[in-house]
Structure formats: C-alpha cells, structure tokens
Amino acid sequence: MKIAYSPCPNDTFVFHAWSAGLIPGAPSLDVTYADIDITNGLSEGTEGPEVMKISYAALPWTHPDYALLPCGGALGRGCGPLVLTAGGAADGQFDPALLSGKTVAVPSERSTAYLLFRLWASQNVPGGVGRILVMPFHQVMPAVQRGEFDAGLDILDARFTHQHYGLTMLQDLGSWREQDTGLPIPLGAIVAKRSLDLEAVAGWIRASVDYAWANPEASREYVMSHAQELSPEVAKSHIDLYVNRFTRDLGEDGFAAVDALLGRAAAEGLVPEARLASLRLRSGANAR
Template sequence: MEKRVIHVAHSPDSDDAFMFYPLVAQKIDTKGLEFKHILKDIESLNRDAKEGKWEVSAVSFHAYPYIADKYVVLPSGGSVGDGYGPIVVSKEPLDTLKGKRIAIPGKWTTAYLTLKLFEPDFTPVEYYFEDILPAVVSGEVDAGLVIHEGQLTYKDFGLKKFVDLGEWWKEKYNLPLPLGCNVVRRDLGKELIDLVAQLMKESITYALTHKEEAMEYARKFARGLEQDPERSERFVSMYVNERTVDYGKDGREAVYLLLRLGKERGIIKAEIPEKIFSDEI
C-alpha cells in the first residue's frame, strides 16, 4: 500500500532540522505516513500558507490570523524565546530606533510584529534574513532586526545590540515570546491532524533524547555556525527544548496576548481566532 505523503515545510535552519530529523529520517514509526522536507525562508513559508500550499508548515505567529481559515497550530513544534529572541543591532550605538531605517526579515514575521510593539515609529526595509547583517555593516540601513543564527553571530560582524526583543517582552509581561509555530492544514481532517500532532511530539522528543545524532544532522543547516559545534548546539537548545514539546500554560497565554496586542495596536488586520491549537478544536 502506497504511503500518504505529508509535505513538511520549514526554514533551512538548524533548530527546525533538529526537530524534524526523526520524522524525515524515519527514526520513529510514522504510522504509514511519509514526510518530505520543503525548505524555504520563513517569509516565503508565511506566503505559501496563505494559499494553503503545504500540509504541515512552520510559520510565524504574526502570520497565523491570516491563515487561520486553512490551518490550526500544532501543540508541539513551537519556537519560543524565554527571555531572549530577535535582536536589533546597529553599527554605531543608537539612542533610539524612532525614525530609523531598519532592515527586517519580512512584514509577516513575529520579529517584525514584536518590534512594532516595542517601537511603532520606524521605516522597515525588507531583506532576505541572511542579508540583514551585511546591510547593517555596509550602512545601507541604520539598524537590523536579526533572527535565526544571526542572534549569535552579529558580534562577529562588529555590530552592537540595541535591544533583545525577547528580553524586553519578558521584562514587560513576564512571559516567554512565542515566535514561530508548526501548523497543519484543516482539510486533513481531525483523525489525520491528531496523528500528525502525535508524530510531531514524538519526533521532537526523539531528537531531544538522541541529541548527538540529531545535532550531527542539524549542523548541516547551521548557517554561519557549521564549524562551531558549541554555538550551533546552543542555538538549537534555545529553540528546541521542553517548550517545543509543549508550549505550557504560560506559553499559550503568551500566544494569545501577542496576537491580541497586535490587533489592538492595528498591526494585525485579520481577526484573532478564539481557538488556535489543534487540541482545542
């Protein structure tokens, strides 16, 4: 009998690769499903999700209200920063971000949403996320909003931190900052959605309990950190941990707060669903 193919779309970074490795490498029993990787940057994934392109996808929480008619959020697989997150960096020290030209990795990213909550008055300049640090170094922009491995490598470029948005969020709301999530398409039906949710949790748990094996695979995706095992492992552990297995009560509270604030400030134009997670529906 031919296996049902489930396309899993995610960013080509080491934390996503780490958590999806057991599924793709069939290290766990996939119950008759075959999972295939689709690798794209997060802003492309956000756009694809608006079309309902992939059965399972990583997306930004900022984008979720716009795709809620097509997807639900899986209870596992979230990227949550507990006291850390996207960082605004600059070449020279800045007193304020007000009125500055800031390179961003996309207007649908949660990093952008959080920056708008922190400072509403700036000029966003969209860049592919890997081009943000060079743009700041060259002086094309006043500052850059860095995500992924850039959170650990910006000092290598001689850049200075203005604010860590995850740290700011924690101080202001005493909650972790939910950045990304894995979503599953509603038209798969409840039985298949529940199975995908179960396998996602098993995949993350396997990766965390077979860390060396999963890290060996994930390092291939550690952009800028391929030859730096210590920092590549640190980055993965920042975004694949117990909160990735389960958001926790405060993690879910933070999701709803982030989206509500985005709506109240006029940043998010779509309606916020009352129920977001697949196990709530």
Template sequence: MSNPLSLGYSPCPNDTFIFYALVHGKLAGAPKVRERLEDVETLNQLARRGALDLTKISYHALGHLRHEYALLRSGGALGRGCGPLLVSSRPCDIEELRTTCIAIPGELTTANLLLQLHGEGFSRTRAMPFDRIMPAVAAGEFAAGVIIHESRFTYRQHGLHQVLDLGQWWELETGCPIPLGGILARRSLGAGLIGRIDAALKASVDYAFAHPDEPRAYIREHARELDDEVTDSHIQLYVNAFSRDLGDEGIAAVEQLFSRAEARGLIPPCDLPLFVSAG
C-alpha cells in the first residue's frame, strides 16, 4: 500500500510506549502508518465517523462500531487492578450520587459503560476531557467524577476521595480482567493486511519491552504527567501480556462486557465476529 494508514492513539504513556517502534520505523516490513494523537473520547468519535483506518478505542465505542471495524489481538489495554475510579470531593456513599451529576471522560468510554452497568446506572452525567475532571470535582462543579489513565495515581493530590473502584467491582462481579481499550482496523482493509498490522503491533510491544528506555523521550514529549515515577507506574499498570495478545481470557472479558451491555440496551447487538479471520 503506497499511502500510509491513519493510526489514532492517545498521548498517554501506555500508548506512546506501545506504538513507538511502529511509528518510528523500527520494524522491518511493517505497514506504514501516519499517527494522530488525541484523547480517548476524540478517538471514539473519529472512529464513529469512520475517519481512521486503525485506532485505539474504548471497548464501549467498539460495541457501537462492530459492523465497520474489527478488533485486533495486540496493542490494547486490558488487565486487573487498572480500572476507572469514581471519586468525590468528600467522603460519601455511592447511593448519594445516583441523582447527582457526575463528570465522565466521554459518553463512549468504557469508564462510562462500567458506571452505567453498576446497579441501575446513573442518569445524570456530563462528558468532559479526562484531564479536566479532577479539577472540576475539586472545585465543586460536580459532586463526583469518573477518572481514568494516570489520574488514578494523582487524585489524592487534588484532595479527592475514592467512592468506588469500578474495575475492582467488575473483577469481583465477573471474575474477568477489565477490558478498557482495544485496537481496531477497518474491516474493508481485508484479512491479509489486517493480519500484517496485528503482527506489527505485537512486534511493537515486544520492541518496547526489549528497549524500555528508548521510547522515553517520545513518551515524555506527549505525557500530561511529566513525573517519571507516574509515567513508569502508568506503563507498568496498563501494558502487560494482554497488550501482546488478548488470548482466550481477554476475549472472554470483552465478550462478557458486550453481553452485559447488550442485555441492558447500552449497545446494539451485532452478529459479526470480533476478529477478521485470514481463513
């Protein structure tokens, strides 16, 4: 393919760590890509408009896009102990928040989907960029907010209190790891090219693990949190064996999320397979 593929991902350390080798031409024979770095909800909306060939996506968004995009096995964010947190400006019980307005990092984020799957859900939410949620809650603009990414390491610095660890709730409820975000490819790219892309993503993850210091300048260039300790903690939490390959356990977690969301009417049903098979 002569033209590079458009590839969207976030400026968060886990993504810049994973994609460093691919976008910097470190992998022989890998498809050429042109990166676009945006926050996760912007990527969700771009995918909804079909604006990207490849993209990091919230699994919630994938639930709405399964007819146009297929899931890749490598490059995503899925694990244990890494879910979104519901935080407030004062200690409170979750039931106190059912009728208040809660800040969320986007309508199509998995964070919002997990929030809506908890109990009867939450009827009043307001979407805003994830990095604005903690200051807004601390300032009293919202009673609570759902925080993601590196915010889970820094919310106490804003004087905030954890009300609920949505990831921990999910793990206890289902026994599955938390499917936060995956990598999608347009189904129209075809099985052959999609297979090459998936192999290149796995190789990019392997390269980052083998050369952990090499991507550091690129990560620091884009990180919203410049503290190296926070950056390293972020990568250690969100980049793991599931980032190399979802495997049976990861796939089961995604299917469990979609099954529960479909049953609640939060995403539409889809009869297409998650993956495009070369066979």
C-alpha cells in the first residue's frame, strides 16, 4: 500500500510499527516522506498515494475519492503554529500592526497554520501583511534568521527550537484560537482512498499508535533517522505534544474543532465550503 507522510517525529512514531511490518494482517507499506505542501497538492487529484497525511485546512480541496480517517493525525491543545521574527519586541510586547505590509514566509498556503494566520491577521494587522512566500517548513526559521523575511510562520518543532535561531515569538496562533473558541487545534489529517477498506485502514493505524505507546523505544532509531537534525530530547517533546488521544481517535470534539475552523474560514471567504460530513469516516466501535 502506498502511503505518504512527513519525516517529522510524530508521523514516524505513529507509523513505525506498521511500516516495520509489526501489525498483524496489515499490508506492507511503500512509504514516501513528503512535506505537507506536497501532499496537500496531491490530495486534490486521484494520482496520489492511497493513504497520506495532509493539512486539515486542505480538506475543502480534497478530491472526493479520498475520505478523512478519524485517527493517525495531529490535533490538540498548546500545539498551534507560531509567528516568528528575528527582531525583539519592546518590553516583551508585540504590536501586530508592525506586520502591516511585511513579507512573511509560510509552510503552505493550504495549511492550518496559514489559515489560522489569515484569520488572526484579518482581525489584528491593519491593511494586512504584504508578500507571502511558501517554502518547506524546515526552511522557514533559517530564512527568517538570515533576514530574508520580516516574519515567518512555523509549525511543529518551532516551539521547542525557535530560540536556538535567535527568533522571537510574535504570536502563538494556537493559544489565540483556543482562547477564541475553547476548541483544540486541528493540524494534520490522514486521508485514504475510498476504494480501500477504510475501517481496516483505520484499525491498522490505531494498532500502530497503540504499539508505539506500548513500546516507545522500538521506534527511536526510525524516528531519529528522519528527524532532520533534531536532538533526541526535542524529538521526544515533539512526540509527547503532537501524539495524543486525538491521534488514536478524533472523537466528536475533534470533529467539532475541524468543523468550526473550516466553517469560520468558509464564512470569511478563505476556503470553499468543506464537505466534512461526506469526507468523514466515523469513529467508533465498528472501526477495527
């Protein structure tokens, strides 16, 4: 079975057991390690892999041949994207108006990070920001550090490592969203082609998550071989934050968070109206 997910520690931790052939009855995997911007684009057509990790913000454009699985992704609290700059803020305070007309690097125009940024900026940055440039997420912080951009939007390990680049956090978009709605932040989703036995696929993913939690050391070598120069301590912090109860099962509160985010974005004209009900494979006892 062809699958695509990122080389980030949360994805490699989740899928290690399945990719290593440790899940009874599960087919072998042909893995492509791909940046989220690549898989977001692949999800719009039918030529992509059978299973892949995309952004929840890309769901409104996802081809009808794909269904959203209720497991394997990244959704949680205290895990939102960060707006970063190489400059300090006077007295620790940041005026969002300073981003007016500025150049910002983002990891994908169809990422949850960028969607949250646009929602936040529409309320807080007079006249909006200036130029937006998309680049692979692991290149954003170094580019901001070099002064190539006024600010950068970063995800995943940025909250653990941005200080190493001498960067200042201007806004935690996850905290802003959680204070605004009380809901967790939907980041990465797993979609699969409807031609598959979707309940079986969901079951194999859950079994892989369960194995990872029961045997946390088993995946260490695999995780670190793809960890893009992260230290073992940062990789562990990354996994502890992004692999949580929503990874095993979104549940009704998880789906409510996705629905609320995409519904608000559609109401503001930022995304097409999502077909979440038709995309959704329901979680529950009938998922193996």
